[in-house]
Amino acid sequence: MKRRYLFAALVVLSIASLFIGVRDISPMDLFKMSEDQIHTMLVSRFPRLISLILAGSSMSIVGLIMQQLTRNKFVSPTTAGTMDSARLGVLVSMILFSSATPLARMSVAFIFALAGTLIFMKILDKIKYKDSIFIPLVGLMFGNIVGSVTTFFAYRYDLIQNMSSWMQGNFSMVIKGRYELLYISIPLVIIAYLYANRFTVAGMGEEFSVNLGLKYKQVVNIGLILVALVTTVVLLTVGMIPFLGLIIPNIVTIYRGDHLKKNLSHTALLGAVFVLACDILGRVIIYPYEIPIGLTVGVLGSGIFLYLLMRRRKYGI
Numbered sequence: 073m074k075r076r077y078l079f080a081a082l083v084v085l086s087i088a089s090l091f092i093g094v095r096d097i098s099p100m101d102l103f104k105m106s107e108d109q110i111h112t113m114l115v116s117r118f119p120r121l122i123s124l125i126l127a128g129s130s131m132s133i134v135g136l137i138m139q140q141l142t143r144n145k146f147v148s149p150t151t152a153g154t155m156d157s158a159r160l161g162v163l164v165s166m167i168l169f170s171s172a173t174p175l176a177r178m179s180v181a182f183i184f185a186l187a188g189t190l191i192f193m194k195i196l197d198k199i200k201y202k203d204s205i206f207i208p209l210v211g212l213m214f215g216n217i218v219g220s221v222t223t224f225f226a227y228r229y230d231l232i233q234n235m236s237s238w239m240q241g242n243f244s245m246v247i248k249g250r251y252e253l254l255y256i257s258i259p260l261v262i263i264a265y266l267y268a269n270r271f272t273v274a275g276m277g278e279e280f281s282v283n284l285g286l287k288y289k290q291v292v293n294i295g296l297i298l299v300a301l302v303t304t305v306v307l308l309t310v311g312m313i314p315f316l317g318l319i320i321p322n323i324v325t326i327y328r329g330d331h332l333k334k335n336l337s338h339t340a341l342l343g344a345v346f347v348l349a350c351d352i353l354g355r356v357i358i359y360p361y362e363i364p365i366g367l368t369v370g371v372l373g374s375g376i377f378l379y380l381l382m383r384r385r386k387y388g389i
Contacts, residue, residue, distance in 0.1 A: 130257035132343025135317020148317035153215035157188025241366035268333035315373025
């Protein structure tokens, strides 16, 4: 798939996203928009579009980084406990710092997300059976344990309704003033690009990397920090988006190979296109009501994930 085709699809879907919604705004209104229509565009439609593109591209890229570092195509923030750990951090910040600012809440959630990811990596080092399906199953079990702890304390402190908002990704509440945290992902993506070759070498194993003069543990830690921080920012802004960091890097790898640096732009574009398409589908399928993007991505992503599993079994990869 050519990059220009992905870019063209992104432009088309972006334009469609701006003009789909409960308030009727058509492209013909661009040159004679009322004040209410301008307000809707600036406060709701443009922030939503920006957040969709940033969340889709950044989550896909950190999924690619995580797969490279773990040398497993079925590992992602969703299947490694990173997102569940970040959710636990959000709960802790709500309990201990009820009046905390979004930045302070993000800091606490980031610490928990990073700790959870490091624990998963330690578990990974201890596992002798390195089957590509077994590893993400361990991550899912670890994530479910963390999720159960989160649910217990949410019930204990009567915060279960507050926590439910972090359970499912939803862009319908994204408006001006509530999505700006996602801008943090832009410099993180730039850092990921600068470290892409190092991540590629680190993905070949510690001994190989050290022999080439790479500071293996430092590079891995930088990669995990990027993964934890992007996951936390997306979770706090729009909630959990399942399968995104899992399926998009796999699709890109199928037609582009395993060169991380060359795949970054394709992964970012395809992730943004996929999230935009799922969001538009959720908005039109029961119009004027809306299906949360966590549901549409979950349904489509699970189908793609099953295809990847069957493809692996068929071709022995």
